[in-house]
Amino acid sequence: MSQRLRRTRHTVAAAAVTAALTLSLAACGSGSDSGSGSGHGSGMAGMEHSAMPSPSASDDSMASMPGMEPAAAGDGLAAEKSGYRMTARSAGLPAGKAAGYRFGITGPDGRPVTRFAVDQTKRMHFYAIRSDLTGFQHLHPTMGGDGTWTAPLAALRPGTWRLYASFVPDSGAGKGKSFVLSRTVRVPGTATASPLPKASGTTTVDGYTVTVKGAPMAGMAHQLTATVTRNGRPVTDLQPYLGTYAHLTAFHQDDLAFAHLHPETEADGGHGGPTLSFHAEFARSGDWRLFLQFQTGGTLHTTALTLHVG
Known part of the structure; x- marks a missing residue:
């Protein structure tokens, strides 16, 4: 195992123990466990991965604005933790069209990080999820010289969305520590909620079948495994994506609490699969929505399923 992977897992384990990251799972944009989605043109509703940015601005003193609601530290629901704050001027985004969401991170000294x-x-991972846990997006924004990040969100449906910034400072009091901060935004229009699909260990996307196994219990570390097959045959041509062969993110049904389930191995070639292992810790019981991303033939696939944690 490489030094980079050991360092990443050490950071994640420490964050899980001290912050008790939680998960919240929601329906795919199609409202079912079946569908297709990728960052390169697949059509799974609510699973977009690219968009064109639009002008906005950031602000480093927005604690009382909408989207800065207090929540328990460590579950990704707070806009501020240990002096680090996610700031943004806009509390809303347009419906039905791509928009660039601009935000910043300030440190304990109040200055932009x-x-x-x-x-x-990546230096920044950015996630968007609707309040009914549909419309998942996982983006990698770009940072300007003044510390302002721009996340190119694909078109959003009306409703309330939570936007998460996941990062590790490389200087200051929080150097080397993992943070997940978030804000909410409102997208205007009539919002219709999609029901959460029932818990299931299997889902499909773009002709691939993903099976997740594990019996997680709240407050305990567990291993989850995901196996990818196609037409009943093991898939062994998974390509590296973000340094590994799959990326797994989860959200809790009740409050959209966040958890990033880290892979236990890193990519060492272009022929990964069919089985992938993840380190998982769930702070409380309930239904969670898992979003699994993997790449084949240059196409990024995103699928989702509901997992019950005892």
Whole structure:
């Protein structure tokens, strides 16, 4: 195992123990466990991965604005933790069209943070999820010289969305520590909620079948395994994606609490699969929505399923 992977797992384990990251799972944009989605043109509703940015601005003193609601530290629901704050001027985004969401991270000294460590090949991971846990997006924004990040969100459906920034400072008091901060935004229009699909260990996307196994219990570390097959045959041509062969994110049904389930191995070639292992810790019981991303033939696939944690 490489030094980079050991360092990543050490950071994640420490964050899980001290912050008790939780998960919240929601329906795919199609409202079912079947569908297709990728970052390169597949059509799974609510699973977009690219968009064109639009102008906005950031602000470093927005604690009382909408989207800065208090929540328990460590579950991704707080806008501020240990002096680090996610800031943004806009509390809303347009419906039905791509928009660039601009935000910043300020440190304990109140100044913009501009130095970030690489975590799974990126300096910033950004996620969007609707309140009914549909419309999942996982993006990698770009940072301007002043520390302002721009996340190119694909078109959003009306409703309330929570936006998460996952990062590791490379300087200051929080150097080397993992943070997940979030804000909410409102997208205007009539919002119709999709029901959460029932818990199931199997889902499909773009002709691939993904089976997740494990019996997680709240408050305990467990291993989850995901196996990818196609037409009943094991898939062994998974390509590296963010330094590994799959990326797994989860959200809790009740409050959209966040957890990033880290892979236990890193990619060492272009022929991964069919079985992938993840380190998972769930802070409380209930239904969670898992979003699994993997790449084949240059296409990114995103699928989802509901997992019950005892």
